[in-house]
Amino acid sequence: MEDNNVFSYETELLISGAYTHNPVSHPEAMPIYLTTAFNVRDLDDLEERYKQKGFCYNRNRNPNRTALIELMTNLENGEDSIICSSGMAAIFTAIMTVVESGDHILADKTLYGETIEIFTDILNKYNIKTTFVDFTNLDELTAAIRPNTKLFYTETIGNPMITVVDVDAIANLAHLHNAYMIVDNTFMTSAAFKPLEHGADLVVNSLTKFANGHSDAVCGSVTGKIELIKKAYHLQILTGCTADSFTSWLVQRGMRTLYLRLNKQMENAKNLAEALEKSPYVLKVRYPSLKSHKQNELAKRLFKDKFGAMLTIELIDDRRKMNMFMRKLKLAHYAMTLGGIRTTLSYPVLSSHSNMPESERLKMGITNGTLRISVGIENSDDLINDFLQALTVYE
Numbered sequence: 170m171e172d173n174n175v176f177s178y179e180t181e182l183l184i185s186g187a188y189t190h191n192p193v194s195h196p197e198a199m200p201i202y203l204t205t206a207f208n209v210r211d212l213d214d215l216e217e218r219y220k221q222k223g224f225c226y227n228r229n230r231n232p233n234r235t236a237l238i239e240l241m242t243n244l245e246n247g248e249d250s251i252i253c254s255s256g257m258a259a260i261f262t263a264i265m266t267v268v269e270s271g272d273h274i275l276a277d278k279t280l281y282g283e284t285i286e287i288f289t290d291i292l293n294k295y296n297i298k299t300t301f302v303d304f305t306n307l308d309e310l311t312a313a314i315r316p317n318t319k320l321f322y323t324e325t326i327g328n329p330m331i332t333v334v335d336v337d338a339i340a341n342l343a344h345l346h347n348a349y350m351i352v353d354n355t356f357m358t359s360a361a362f363k364p365l366e367h368g369a370d371l372v373v374n375s376l377t378k379f380a381n382g383h384s385d386a387v388c389g390s391v392t393g394k395i396e397l398i399k400k401a402y403h404l405q406i407l408t409g410c411t412a413d414s415f416t417s418w419l420v421q422r423g424m425r426t427l428y429l430r431l432n433k434q435m436e437n438a439k440n441l442a443e444a445l446e447k448s449p450y451v452l453k454v455r456y457p458s459l460k461s462h463k464q465n466e467l468a469k470r471l472f473k474d475k476f477g478a479m480l481t482i483e484l485i486d487d488r489r490k491m492n493m494f495m496r497k498l499k500l501a502h503y504a505m506t507l508g509g510i511r512t513t514l515s516y517p518v519l520s521s522h523s524n525m526p527e528s529e530r531l532k533m534g535i536t537n538g539t540l541r542i543s544v545g546i547e548n549s550d551d552l553i554n555d556f557l558q559a560l561t562v563y564e
């Protein structure tokens with residue numbers, strides 16, 4: 170039989186089918202570019218590729234990451250973005266973009282636990298000191314400013330007490346003192362709130378959560394002005410915390426339904442919060458749309474009618490009953506994440522705030538009966554009825 174191959178078997182094994190892609194085929198769905206590098210024709214082509222910021226090496230640039238960069242930049246209304254291997258990588262890169270040794274940081278005291286540890290366990294060692302302040306108290310915040318304060322760091326909605334901060338006022342304060350403001354928008358996403366439009370210099374997102382929404386990818390983003398993102402990109406390339414092609418592809422696919430999902434999740438969250446507030450077995454419900462929420466007026470001004478899909482409830486301090494309640498729930502399951510399509514629970518005492526001394530935790534209002542709920546897209550009545558039937562263990 171005639172051998173049609175031009176090259177030997179082992180060479181054909183490398184090149185057959187490797188160059189069949191057709192750049193003018195315009196596929197309807199984004200293909201996954203699982204390649205570490207992109208070929209160039211010659212040295213002129215290589216230099217042109219550099220100039221055009223084309224694709225050369227995966228860690229520097231990849232079409233799937235670029236697609237997600239464009240998506241995040243447009244959605245957060247920024248000028249450019251970087252896409253990182255996790256929310257934590259995005260947070261660390263964003264912070265390191267704006268601070269250097271000798272600088273001082275003001276950080277909200279109700280942040281995600283591991284973000285707090287970036288300040289206390291890493292930056293502290295490199296002569297970057299952080300003061301933790303209640304960002305809902307502007308007087309306390311103003312009093313804590315030092316001549317070397319370079320960064321104000323907060324989350325749109327604080328975890329797990331669902332506190333709301335005045336992003337506009339804090340951004341003004343930061344800029345008045347030549348400092349930057351970074352906002353973690355993970356709990357809200359750009360579908361509900363855009364911190365850059367309220368004065369933030371950089372917005373970070375754990376795309377792992379509501380943005381991707383399917384609990385199957387870990388990813389993060391930083392978005393802001395071109396000049397800051399250029400610095401962040403340089404850092405990211407050196408530390409290598411870029412999201413891989415498949416993850417970037419999954420997140421851009423998941424995000425296509427963010428608006429639909431989040432609107433349903435927010436509607437469900439509001440309905441659930443109102444129903445649980447009426448239950449005699451729930452001591453306290455924290456959700457920004459409720460009149461009983463401390464920053465309800467501010468939340469209405471900032472978010473209009475979009476209050477996110479995270480809420481916290483306080484039950485009586487009884488571990489046995491809490492276990493019975495959790496086991497009786499048919500829809501909401503415990504999960505060490507949030508923002509997925511199914512309703513999930515988390516217990517801050519054993520997760521985000523497990524390293525905090527009990528007295529400090531209680532001062533923050535996080536009791537042993539505190540449960541955080543990330544609301545999914547289930548039928549609203551099914552969800553409410555499920556919680557109400559499970560609460561009967563407290564009868």
Ligand code: PLP
Binds near residue numbers: 256324
């Ligand atoms: N920011 C917030 C508000 C979070 O809740 C989390 C994780 O739960 C993160 C950042 C970290 O994100 P990741 O797990 O994607 O690194």
